[in-house]
Amino acid sequence: MMNIIIEKMGENYLSQIAELEKTCFSTPWSENALREELANQFSRFFVALCDGQIAGYIGAHNVVGEVYITNVAVFPQFRRQGIAEALIKKLMDLSQTENAEFITLEVRKSNIGAINLYTKMGFKEVGSRKNFYENPREDALLMTYRGEI
Ligand SMILES: CC(C)(COP(=O)(O)OP(=O)(O)OC[C@H]1O[C@@H](n2cnc3c(N)ncnc32)[C@H](O)[C@@H]1OP(=O)(O)O)[C@@H](O)C(=O)NCCC(=O)NCCS
Incomplete structure (x- = not known):
């Protein structure tokens, strides 16, 4: 079992998260876009570290108690080991602490792995x-969590 640590994302991780974005998405967020997001008072970002190495991240907003997940990504070599689950759990715990009403997100209809995860x-x-x-053009499923938060 790997040692996974989830921590609040700091600016020091921006370049590695931009690499992760490029690895995972057809329209990745740039390092500058990520920097602006991180500076936003509504943003909630966490990284997953495995033996000190960046394995994944989650980005979300909490605006008036409505939490919106913008991205979840895990490097291919770290997948299927519970890292995305641990990242989402951390966001759920924070959302509960912040008295959020729900957590919501969009996901590509063909992204079965992510749909199973959520x-x-x-x-x-x-x-x-x-x-x-876009890139390729596809419908999104809208998924919402209203459980124990
Ligand atoms: C989707 C993603 C974040 C999952 O990360 P992960 O760390 O591998 O996920 P976990 O190991 O926590 O998986 C938890 C559960 O999700 C489901 N799941 C995850 N990946 C799956 C896959 N490829 N196929 C089917 N189910 C999958 C399973 O139910 C899994 O539980 P199990 O391993 O006990 O069966 C990762 O595959 C990824 O970065 N993909 C590219 C980016 C992306 O699509 N992000 C989501 C955008 S909305």
Whole structure:
């Protein structure tokens, strides 16, 4: 079993998270976009460290108690070891502390791995958004968690 540590993301991790974005997404966030996000008072970012190495991250906003997950990503070599689960759990704990009402997100309809992950964590499908994504164009599923937060 690996030693996973989840911590609040600091500016020191920006370049590695920009690399992770490039690895995982067709329209990745740049380092500068991530820096601006991180500086936003509403943003909630955590990184997962495995033996001191960056393995994944989660980014979200909490605006008036409505938490919106913008990105979850784990480097391929660290996948299927519970890292995304640990990141989401950390955000759930923080959201509960902040008295949030719900946590919501969009996900590509074809992204079965991510949909399984969110379903396992208690998210429910609540709708869809036509042609939400580009590159390639695809519908989004809207999933929301209203459990123990
Ligand atoms: C989706 C992603 C974040 C999952 O990260 P991860 O650390 O591998 O996920 P976990 O190990 O915590 O998986 C938890 C559960 O999610 C589901 N899951 C995760 N990846 C899966 C896959 N490829 N296929 C099917 N189910 C999957 C499983 O139910 C898994 O539980 P199990 O391993 O006990 O079966 C990772 O695959 C990734 O970075 N993908 C590219 C970026 C992306 O699509 N992000 C989501 C955008 S909305």
